[in-house]
Amino acid sequence: MSFPLYFSRKIALSKDNKNNLSRVIIFIGRLSVALGIIVSLITVSTGFGSKKAIKERLADFSGHITVKSTRSNSSYNTSVLDNQGLEINKIKELPDVQSVQKYAMVTGIMRNEHNFAGVIFKGVGKDFDSLRFKKFLIAGTTPKITEQGYNNGITISQKVANDLHLKVKDSIVTIFSKTDQKPVYRKFEVVGIYKTDIKMIDDQFVIGDINQVRKIQDMKPNEAGGIDIFLNNIDDIDTVFPDVEKLIGYKNYAEKATEKYPQIIDWISIFDTNIALIIIIMLIVVVINIIMVLLILIIERTNSIGLLKTLGASNAQIRATFINYTLIIMIPGLLYGNLIGLGLLLIQKFLGIIRLNPENYYVSTVPVDLNPVAIISISLGILIISGLALIVPSYLISKISPVKAIKYN
Template identity: 25%
Template structure:
């Protein structure tokens, strides 16, 4: 009885016997040498199957994790974790303008977890191929306007030529384009590109290429061009831009025709020439004294008499007004009749005093007018397409989104109807597709695990068959079924560990080679990347090893029950 208890509870004895089973001396009957030799290939195949399963599982985890991380990182790099745009708009790139609010921006930066806040705007454009190319090509792109506060950290690692835009000048024309666009349109670093925009009439703008990037994310590389935010704000006609002009033709009475030239807003303009808003866009005048004409222009929806700055946006003004001036100095006989000089086409003759055409003189016979125009600065700079926010923890992005929504909803200083979306909302199809990879990963892991369990189960049954005499001897010496079962489970566990170790070495080695040398390429048009990505997660690899060992041992408990059916008296005589 003492021997039985010691054998049943002493793990040192169990490990000692299991270790001996690994050696040739463990065969107690010479007549079973041939059977053991036949069992060797089966156990080796079982160990090899565990090794291959581990290799496949480790590589699968590293590739799927790398693919999800790399695609997500690149998509976020082109956008942001969270965006705030005008309510009701479906597409982030076609949203209505959002009025800038410095107080609100400071509040966003103070939210716990928010690391960066930046303003952006988008504008579709057509870009023409390089001028000296025989056959002209046109490519549709989207200009993304960014300011000096933009976070360029993502593009620093993908910059192939040149530098990132710095936007030192107010009217900077610097742009960053992709290598794909540059190749398609035959542009190189330093070239000037011609971009065309569809408004009430086609508009051409020229931009200077200062940098070329390549991320490998084909859908974005072929589309996005980065430029200075004010360029996009003005092209979108956000806000109002005004200027006071003098017509080329005179009135029937020979007077100058003063009129307002306005762009932007909703197109329904009202004009304040100094006596309140009215609908008249101009008037005629024969100056008899030095005069400064001031004009304030705003738009309206329904009522002309809404006061400036009204909070009733539906009935009052919806766009920040713009102010412009025209200064006239009268020289000579100020009270003389106006008799302005015209050319053969009855157009007013001007003597320009500057290159821009804002300062000129008009010959009025006995008097001369010195005219200087001061165009409005425009209120377009007060509007953006959306706010982009970066957060510390991407895995917690949904909680951050709801936190920001609360700040927006309960902030009295921000009275605009907006919506807060995460990158998963803006790129829903892409992230749903990435989430499906988890299902594929689970299927591969389960299949490999089942194959390993089946092979190890077969190996365990063969080992039990080969060691039938040995099992009978142990039982005859007082070992119970549990004791003998533990010996074989430890023995098969050692084989599993051996296979897992080799599988880890080979699997991690293959992943390292791909990570370092990018041996296996991909078609970026199909997979969004130009090489197979690898993301090492020691935690996931460790969990995989623990689950593999645990599940295999639990699953092998069932075939080990065969030991309880072995009769010591018969098994000792078993050949």
């Protein structure tokens, strides 16, 4: 063991430190480190958690990647997918693809004696991933689609249900308009109510049988207006997207879930700036306090510095000793900061105590993402940056004269 590390451990663990005047300064230093860790952990975990939760909700409802016909580029009334060059089976075989489901959409108006609501009727087939959708259900279920005949069951959002005073097993008439033709009337039974907390979805979408849309849109059996592609991990979208584009033909186009609602993505991108800003502020506070601790320790132990110089210790060895000493002092702050920060995050993750307004934040509770890499990086980052920041003020030791230091009282 080197002399600076050995000596710094001896003085850091000495019982004398508990009774000297520096204990208040050491306590403040440790407190600032602990608070810096707590605030940084909460900021990073909730910030990244919110970004991930919102993206996953968008993707779990409408697919991580969606393939549509170029003719339905700007319309909710989907046009028929072109089968030329469309390799659905090969898309399913891509290693990062979990499932693929077809759909078709048409706009309509739901109306009853209470109110009316403009909706987008999303017809799904027998390959609909009801298990993935289950997380959104707050009542009832999703329609059991067999694509044999017509299923009149629909799952509506809580927003639409409240506007029209509907509950499970109620009936509702929906009007669909067709170009140069009379409106088409359909009577549906509400079999389920969902809530995604994303206003753009909850205000509009109704889940029903794809055969209903096929009939309204004069589509042939087995034709679809698009396909939703679900991946194993939302972080793989950018990697898988080019492979999907090669398998959809030139008359269709692919769209990422992160591009489907640009206003939401632009909003959550602000999180990165806020996270960086808060961490920088916390880091500055921690570094200033640790530098203060070092300077107080140097002033308090001037006699020891003079004695070490008299015994032949170099300025570099003494500087290293005090830097190590200060970093050792930080360790309890790091430990308590992590324990308290992770404890608070675990409570929020499993109990969801802090709630949000979904109309403003797209989630009803504060999401938490406990990423081990981020957690370890915060502690190591603060420790390393603090160590580097201590190098310059430690040069004050080289200005101390051994003769004057020994006389110093």
